[in-house]
Structure formats: structure tokens, C-alpha cells
Amino acid sequence: MPPEINSASSSNNSCVVVRDSNSKMDLKLNTGFHHAEKKMCAKMATLHIDIAGSPNSPCPFVRAMNRNSRSSRKDSSIPPTLAVTITLPQELSTRLDNTNVILVDCRSFMAFNKKHISGALNVNCTNPCFRRRLEKGKTSVGDLITSEEGKAVFRSRSDKEVIVYDEDSEEIGNLPANHPTSLVLKSLKKEGTRASLLKGGLKEFEFYYEGLCDSALRKPVINDGEEPPSPTPDSCRCPAIPDVPATQLLPHLYVGSQQDAENLDLLRELDIDYVLNATVTLPCYHEHTGIRYKRIAVKDNGKENLRCHFEEAFEFIEEARLNGKKVLLHCHAGISRSSTLAIAYIMKTRNWNMMKAYHFVKDKRSIIGPNVNFLGQLTSYEKTLRSQNLSSCSRQAQRSRTSSPAAPRFGFPVVNPET
Missing domain, CATH: 3.40.250.10 (Rhodanese-like domain)
Structure with missing residues (x-):
């Protein structure tokens, strides 16, 4: 049924009453428009033109009726705004x-x-x-x-x-x-x-x-992320390295600082035969003693790409583990670079997401704080691992069920971190 449009007038102003036969709703419009416009609307109704189906109609009465019709169809079950x-x-x-x-x-x-x-x-x-x-x-x-x-x-x-x-x-x-x-x-x-x-x-x-x-992140250092410069008479003293000893994360993996790397007695006491040096300038202190070293020369700043070194670091750590040895990851303070490498290694070998690996390391060594750049690289690495895992699952699904069991994910065995 077409809508019915009736016009009326009063001493003060004019009005139009629009009645929608479907919704049984009346819309009374007070207007200042010319009588000819109301007459045109009435004629449209007489000609059985469904003006409610013309949302962009130039007629103000039609547009008003459409708005009213749409509001009547709204879901009345929508809950009110949450009061907080x-x-x-x-x-x-x-x-x-x-x-x-x-x-x-x-x-x-x-x-x-x-x-x-x-x-x-x-x-x-x-x-x-x-x-x-x-x-x-x-x-x-x-x-x-x-x-x-x-x-x-x-x-x-x-x-x-x-x-x-x-x-x-x-x-x-x-x-x-x-x-x-x-x-x-x-x-x-x-x-x-x-x-x-x-x-x-x-x-x-x-x-x-x-x-x-x-802030769980260490404040950036002032010399482009490398070790603090030696103090001079005209400069304030550099902040001391936190007095936190080397921390054992896994049976074969420690994270520590420059002080730990310097201390040969400590390395001997912890039975550490592999040392990964994640700095540009710190020396590999005890190469002459038979300790095996690897340097990953990176600075602790917002520009350095540490992720590109993940695999070579993992290979070094795995070499130590497979030989029944222990390895120390260290940077200047054992806060950012070495902890980032440790988190990435645990993500890969334990099939953990970044947050779980981060909190695992944080619970054992409370001072860690990878810089924002390294956190972003860990997040990106997590996505890569997830994608690799999905691809691996897809390939395994295509293999014959009678084939031999697949190799451990990423080539490393998944071991309980506490064992």
C-alpha cells in the first residue's frame, strides 16, 4: 500500500501528516514550505508512487518519512550504551x-x-x-x-x-x-x-x-647502543652493571653480563665451555684456555638487526648441547641483546610464543629488557615460526600414514625446560 499524505494548516504554520499504511505510523511535519510542494506529494500518493522507496528523494517530506520508517525497523533488542x-x-x-x-x-x-x-x-x-x-x-x-x-x-x-x-x-x-x-x-x-x-x-x-x-625496558644508552664509554673527569660516572649473577635458563644455557664473561673461576665453576659474545667491543677474554667463543657483533639500539643472527646463534648453542657442554650468552649487562637471543632460542626449541618465552626468561632473570626494536623482531620471528609450523603440518598431512615419524620441529628436540 502506498503511503497516505494529508496536508493541513494552522494559523501559525503549515504541516503535513504522512501516514505509512504498512507501519501504521503517522508523522506530523511542521514546515514552512510552499503549498505547491505538499500538493505535489499528495499527487504522488494518488498516482500510487511508492515514495518510501526513494531514500534520495528531493522532497523533504519523503526523506523525513523514510527516516521514520528506517528507525521503526531498527532492532529494539540492541542493548543501551555500557555504563562504566x-x-x-x-x-x-x-x-x-x-x-x-x-x-x-x-x-x-x-x-x-x-x-x-x-x-x-x-x-x-x-x-x-x-x-x-x-x-x-x-x-x-x-x-x-x-x-x-x-x-x-x-x-x-x-x-x-x-x-x-x-x-x-x-x-x-x-x-x-x-x-x-x-x-x-x-x-x-x-x-x-x-x-x-x-x-x-x-x-x-x-x-x-x-x-x-x-618500564620493563632499559633506558637507551647514549653512545649508539654500545657499551658505556669510560668516565672522564668532566663527565658523570656511568651507571654500574646490575649486580646479578649469571642466570641458568636451561640445563645447558646461561645468560650473563660482562662481569660473568671476565670471571674464569665462575665459568669453571658453572662448567661453561662455550661463550657467545653479543657485543662489538668486549674481548673474548679466555680464548687461550680452551673455551670456545663466538662473537655476534651487534649494538643495542633501535637500528640493529639482531634477528638475522638468530640461526647462527642457535647452531652454536646446539653444538654445545649436543656435546654435553654448557654455554653462556652475554652482552654488556645481560639485559637486552643476550636475553633477546635466549628468548628467540626458547621460542624455537620449545615451540612457545614470544610472550611465554619472554616471561619464562623474565621470571628467572628479572633484569632483562630487550629494547623495543628487538621486541619487534621477536614478534616478527614468532609469526615466521607460526607460518613454518603450519606449512610443516600441511606437509605431514600429505605424507603416507605408514611413513616413519617426522623429525622434531625445526630439527631440535622439544624438551621440558626444567629438565
């Missing part, structure tokens, strides 16, 4: 030591490691796959916490309040429905958790309270 309490930076600054508050960082793993509010837990929700699973209720916020210790803290939250933040969001209404912060808050609400949003995110909080923020 806002926490101000000033308020959070006084509650960081409160054991009844859990702070959740919704940014990427790399952004979190670069800087975060003290005590925050990182939720890996920037990954599209994890976002979809969270949106569909197939996983929970606790499952996406990036550290095992953090997961334990989050799961024991009971009636604690959770304060969520990202980079700079002011309020939930400004975010897309599939934004990580929106999804985390909605999921927490569904779980019955008291949750609020930190106004302005890390950016605003850091502006006022930079001292309450932590």
Missing part, C-alpha cells in the same frame, strides 16, 4: 597500594613493556583472534593476562575492584564496540566484577604521576 564508572588519575594515585584494587592494562604487549602503571596486569586483547573470542564469550579476561603470576592474582580477585586503562581513552562511549577496552569492560561486567575506566589512560596518568609508572 570513571576513575580519575588523582584518585588512582592514592589507591595503587590498595590491595582491593586490580589494575588492568589493555594495550599491546610491546606498549605495556615500554611503560605501564606500577602493578598493572597486561591483557593480550589487541590480537584480533583473542578479541573475537572474548567478544563471543569463548574466553575470559583472566585467560588473556600475559603472565602466569598475573593470572593467579586476577583469578583470586574475589570482590576486588578492577580499574581498566588503555593509552588515552576518556570514556567508554567514544570507543568502538570491538575496541579492546570496551570488550574487557563488557566482559568484566558480565562476570559480575566491579570495573571502572581510568580517565585519560596512561597518557594522562603519566603526565601527573610519572614516578608511579614502570
Whole structure:
């Protein structure tokens, strides 16, 4: 049925009443348009022209009726905007030591490691796959916490309040429905958790309270990433190497510093016969003693490509393992370069993703902090390993079921790190 258009007038203004016979809805329009335009609309209705099917019609009455018709077809089941309490930076600054508050960082793993509010837990929700699973209720916020210790803290939250933040969001209404912060808050609400949003995110909080923020990454050195220069009378003293001894990550793998590499007695005590030197300038101190050395000459900066050396480093480590020997990876402080090589090696040999390998090394050697450049290379390497794994699975599926078992992935055996 075509819509019925009736015109009427009053002493003050003119109006047109549009009745849609399908939706049974009347739309009364107060207008200042000429009577001839209303007459034209009425004539269109008389000629049985379906003006509701003309969304771009020049007639203002038709466009208004179309808007009304579209709104009547909207799904009335769409939930209202999520109501979320806002926490101000000033308020959070006084509650960081409160054991009844859990702070959740919704940014990427790399952004979190670069800087975060003290005590925050990182939720890996920037990954599209994890976002979809969270949106569909197939996983929970606790499952996406990036550290095992953090997961334990989050799961024991009971009636604690959770304060969520990202980079700079002011309020939930400004975010897309599939934004990580929106999804985390909605999921927490569904779980019955008291949750609020930190106004302005890390950016605003850091502006006022930079001292309450932590960085898991070492501050860059000033001489293009290589070892600090020797102090001069006119310069301040260089920061000392952290007093952390060589750390055993695997039965055959240690990560340490320049001090560890210099100490022959320590190397003998730890039964280390292979040393990988990941610096440009530090010497291979004890070559004359029979210790086998390998140098990977890289600087610790935002330009160096360490990933291109991964395979040669892995071959050196595997040579030591297959000979029943132990190897020390070292750079200047055992923080960035050597830890990056160790993380990559564990990713490959243990078939672990970057975050799991990172936290495994971090739990054993708390001072590690690959620079942002190296973290990006580890992330890229993870994608390469995943692609190789998929290709390997595809090839194995094409092999005969009666063929001999396939070789271990990447040619290295997968061994429990604790054995």
C-alpha cells in the first residue's frame, strides 16, 4: 500500500501528516514550505508512487518519512550504551597500594613493556583472534593476562575492584564496540566484577604521576647502543652493571653480563665451555684456555638487526648441547641483546610464543629488557615460526600414514625446560 499524505494548516504554520499504511505510523511535519510542494506529494500518493522507496528523494517530506520508517525497523533488542564508572588519575594515585584494587592494562604487549602503571596486569586483547573470542564469550579476561603470576592474582580477585586503562581513552562511549577496552569492560561486567575506566589512560596518568609508572625496558644508552664509554673527569660516572649473577635458563644455557664473561673461576665453576659474545667491543677474554667463543657483533639500539643472527646463534648453542657442554650468552649487562637471543632460542626449541618465552626468561632473570626494536623482531620471528609450523603440518598431512615419524620441529628436540 502506498503511503497516505494529508496536508493541513494552522494559523501559525503549515504541516503535513504522512501516514505509512504498512507501519501504521503517522508523522506530523511542521514546515514552512510552499503549498505547491505538499500538493505535489499528495499527487504522488494518488498516482500510487511508492515514495518510501526513494531514500534520495528531493522532497523533504519523503526523506523525513523514510527516516521514520528506517528507525521503526531498527532492532529494539540492541542493548543501551555500557555504563562504566570513571576513575580519575588523582584518585588512582592514592589507591595503587590498595590491595582491593586490580589494575588492568589493555594495550599491546610491546606498549605495556615500554611503560605501564606500577602493578598493572597486561591483557593480550589487541590480537584480533583473542578479541573475537572474548567478544563471543569463548574466553575470559583472566585467560588473556600475559603472565602466569598475573593470572593467579586476577583469578583470586574475589570482590576486588578492577580499574581498566588503555593509552588515552576518556570514556567508554567514544570507543568502538570491538575496541579492546570496551570488550574487557563488557566482559568484566558480565562476570559480575566491579570495573571502572581510568580517565585519560596512561597518557594522562603519566603526565601527573610519572614516578608511579614502570618500564620493563632499559633506558637507551647514549653512545649508539654500545657499551658505556669510560668516565672522564668532566663527565658523570656511568651507571654500574646490575649486580646479578649469571642466570641458568636451561640445563645447558646461561645468560650473563660482562662481569660473568671476565670471571674464569665462575665459568669453571658453572662448567661453561662455550661463550657467545653479543657485543662489538668486549674481548673474548679466555680464548687461550680452551673455551670456545663466538662473537655476534651487534649494538643495542633501535637500528640493529639482531634477528638475522638468530640461526647462527642457535647452531652454536646446539653444538654445545649436543656435546654435553654448557654455554653462556652475554652482552654488556645481560639485559637486552643476550636475553633477546635466549628468548628467540626458547621460542624455537620449545615451540612457545614470544610472550611465554619472554616471561619464562623474565621470571628467572628479572633484569632483562630487550629494547623495543628487538621486541619487534621477536614478534616478527614468532609469526615466521607460526607460518613454518603450519606449512610443516600441511606437509605431514600429505605424507603416507605408514611413513616413519617426522623429525622434531625445526630439527631440535622439544624438551621440558626444567629438565
